[in-house]
Amino acid sequence: MKERRGYKWLMYGVVAIVLLLPFGKSFGDTTGKIIIFNAGSLTIPLAQMEKDFEAKYPRVDVLREAAGSQKCARKISDLKKPCDIMASADYTVINKLLIPVYASLNIRFATNRLVLCYTDKSRYANEVNAQNWHKILGRKGVVWGHSDPNLDPCGYRALMVLQLAEKYYKIPRLYEHLIANRPKENIRPKSVELVSLLQTGNMDYAWEYRSVAVQHELKFVELPDQINLGNYKYDNFYKQATVKVTGKKPGTFLTMNGKSCTYGVALVKNAPNAEAATAFLQYMLDPQGGLKVLQKMGQPPFIPCRVPTEAMKSLLPKPLQNLVEVKD
Amino acid sequence: MKHEPFFWISVSCGIVIMAFILLPLIQMMSAPSVGMLKETIQDKDVVRSIWLSIYTAGLAALISFVLGTPLAYLLARSAFRGKRLVESIIDLPIAIPHPVVGIAILSVAGKNYWIGQILSELGIRIMGSVTGIVTVLTFVGLPFYLNATKTGFEGISPRLEKVSRSLGASLFSTFFRITFPLAWRSMLIGLIMCCARAISEFGAVVIVAYHPMIAPVMIYERFEAYGLKYSQPVAVWLVSISLILFFLLRILTLHKVKE
Numbered sequence: 001m002k003e004r005r006g007y008k009w010l011m012y013g014v015v016a017i018v019l020l021l022p023f024g025k026s027f028g029d030t031t032g033k034i035i036i037f038n039a040g041s042l043t044i045p046l047a048q049m050e051k052d053f054e055a056k057y058p059r060v061d062v063l064r065e066a067a068g069s070q071k072c073a074r075k076i077s078d079l080k081k082p083c084d085i086m087a088s089a090d091y092t093v094i095n096k097l098l099i100p101v102y103a104s105l106n107i108r109f110a111t112n113r114l115v116l117c118y119t120d121k122s123r124y125a126n127e128v129n130a131q132n133w134h135k136i137l138g139r140k141g142v143v144w145g146h147s148d149p150n151l152d153p154c155g156y157r158a159l160m161v162l163q164l165a166e167k168y169y170k171i172p173r174l175y176e177h178l179i180a181n182r183p184k185e186n187i188r189p190k191s192v193e194l195v196s197l198l199q200t201g202n203m204d205y206a207w208e209y210r211s212v213a214v215q216h217e218l219k220f221v222e223l224p225d226q227i228n229l230g231n232y233k234y235d236n237f238y239k240q241a242t243v244k245v246t247g248k249k250p251g252t253f254l255t256m257n258g259k260s261c262t263y264g265v266a267l268v269k270n271a272p273n274a275e276a277a278t279a280f281l282q283y284m285l286d287p288q289g290g291l292k293v294l295q296k297m298g299q300p301p302f303i304p305c306r307v308p309t310e311a312m313k314s315l316l317p318k319p320l321q322n323l324v325e326v327k328d
Numbered sequence: 329m330k331h332e333p334f335f336w337i338s339v340s341c342g343i344v345i346m347a348f349i350l351l352p353l354i355q356m357m358s359a360p361s362v363g364m365l366k367e368t369i370q371d372k373d374v375v376r377s378i379w380l381s382i383y384t385a386g387l388a389a390l391i392s393f394v395l396g397t398p399l400a401y402l403l404a405r406s407a408f409r410g411k412r413l414v415e416s417i418i419d420l421p422i423a424i425p426h427p428v429v430g431i432a433i434l435s436v437a438g439k440n441y442w443i444g445q446i447l448s449e450l451g452i453r454i455m456g457s458v459t460g461i462v463t464v465l466t467f468v469g470l471p472f473y474l475n476a477t478k479t480g481f482e483g484i485s486p487r488l489e490k491v492s493r494s495l496g497a498s499l500f501s502t503f504f505r506i507t508f509p510l511a512w513r514s515m516l517i518g519l520i521m522c523c524a525r526a527i528s529e530f531g532a533v534v535i536v537a538y539h540p541m542i543a544p545v546m547i548y549e550r551f552e553a554y555g556l557k558y559s560q561p562v563a564v565w566l567v568s569i570s571l572i573l574f575f576l577l578r579i580l581t582l583h584k585v586k587e
Contacts, residue, residue: 185456
């Protein structure tokens with residue numbers, strides 16, 4: 001009798017496994033690691049997205065590596081490091097360094113803008129505002145900085161804001177005057193590294209993306225839309241700002257023109273785990289998923305996300321096609 | 329020993345370790361072309377950064393020598409309550425992640441802290457200055473000097489010193505006439521270790537000072553801005569020049585011993 005009961009349980013077990021098999025398979029495909037190289041300014045929202053996504057897909061492990069957007073691309077193109085998804089703070093970096101060899105897609109998914117961060121210990125912290133910030137940055141003894149324009153888009157964008165300010169406020173030579181008050185020593189590789197300089201009282205003001213300021217709970221001055229590089233309606237005005245950054249080899253230069261801050265994400269060709277990476281993008285580009293997280297963290301998303309051409313849209317994995325529109 | 333299995337195990341482990349250390353280095357050292365190396369060393373920025381690396385590391389070793397020698401002697405010669413604690417504190421800089429070292433030093437040097445306030449009154453700046461670089465390098469290099477020197481002092485019999493003292497020499501003169509001549513070789517090894525550690529430091533320095541650029545920071549900057557091709561030659565030059573310097577130091581010391 002006992003033996004028969006054993007058989008019965010075994011039968012139930014087999015039936016249960018057979019019934020669950022189809023579900024097992026559909027979840028089963030999204031397992032393993034997803035490697036994401038991301039711009040430093042995306043670290044915090046991506047950490048939240050990782051949490052949400054892994055709750056949905058417990059068998060997936062999202063591994064994130066934050067660096068400057070250029071470095072992220074270099075890690076893929078030069079070091080051939082395996083990577084599934086590359087999220088850049090400047091979508092043109094993907095165009096410049098990854099397409100067509102290392103990626104064929106470039107989805108614009110969010111925006112950002114520049115703000116001037118400070119703490120309550122900063123010099124002139126109780127006077128600074130959207131009207132007088134450029135006077136304060138020009139004062140002797142005020143320590144302010146930005147990230148390296150050659151390594152971090154936030155760096156050349158900070159310089160662009162200063163150039164645009166010169167035009168917007170109609171103050172001749174304002175840019176030169178301000179740069180003269182910013183010794184080279186105040187530059188850091190990545191803009192996020194400036195945060196610790198602010199917090200430790202080694203620096204008074206730093207140029208950051210709005211999102212970074214919100215996430216690190218810094219005080220910040222919001223600038224007019226005409227100069228903050230956050231509103232694509234002013235792209236024609238932004239275009240007047242030009243910054244020379246280093247090119248492909250020492251001694252060569254590229255000219256970057258001002259344009260609104262637009263984040264891009266790419267699915268890397270030969271991604272070690274394309275299946276899971278697609279699932280992650282499906283979550284990330286969903287207005288109720290990743291885009292909502294971005295919104296909360298100070299980075300206004302594009303709803304829906306944008307790709308430049310019909311051709312690129314048709315290259316997208318099927319589940320992603322409904323989440324994007326074609327818009328230049 | 330020769331026919332025992334243990335001997336063969338030791339030999340094969342040795343070969344694995346040698347290959348593990350040497351293969352990646354040889355690969356890196358041989359990657360850049362001669363033309364590329366030539367072009368790199370003619371670049372004034374590169375020369376400046378390698379020179380800055382060498383002399384800041386040298387200064388760190390010098391500071392470690394001046395400040396560390398008496399403490400190393402004390403630790404080698406006397407037993408006191410809390411000695412273990414002092415020894416563990418000395419080892420701390422080895423264990424702390426490098427960026428944390430940088431942030432820690434900046435947080436002491438900032439306006440939000442009294443030391444930072446005093447420094448800024450005195451006009452001394454840590455962020456983005458050679459002073460800052462030397463501070464960081466001393467922080468990371470000091471334990472290596474202290475430990476090597478302490479071991480050196482421990483190897484000298486206290487009896488020799490006691491004889492000297494009993495003949496009327498002061499502690500000071502005993503140290504310079506008996507202890508120092510016997511221990512200077514391990515002190516030199518300590519200095520080389522300290523220098524080597526300092527020259528290789530990147531993570532802490534890049535937080536405290538990106539400009540002026542020491543060579544490891546420049547290697548990083550070149551890698552990010554231009555890719556591997558332009559960062560490798562700088563690395564090759566830094567490694568070769570440091571190796572030659574350390575090699576010369578070793579030869580000098582061996583030479584003097586023979587005399």
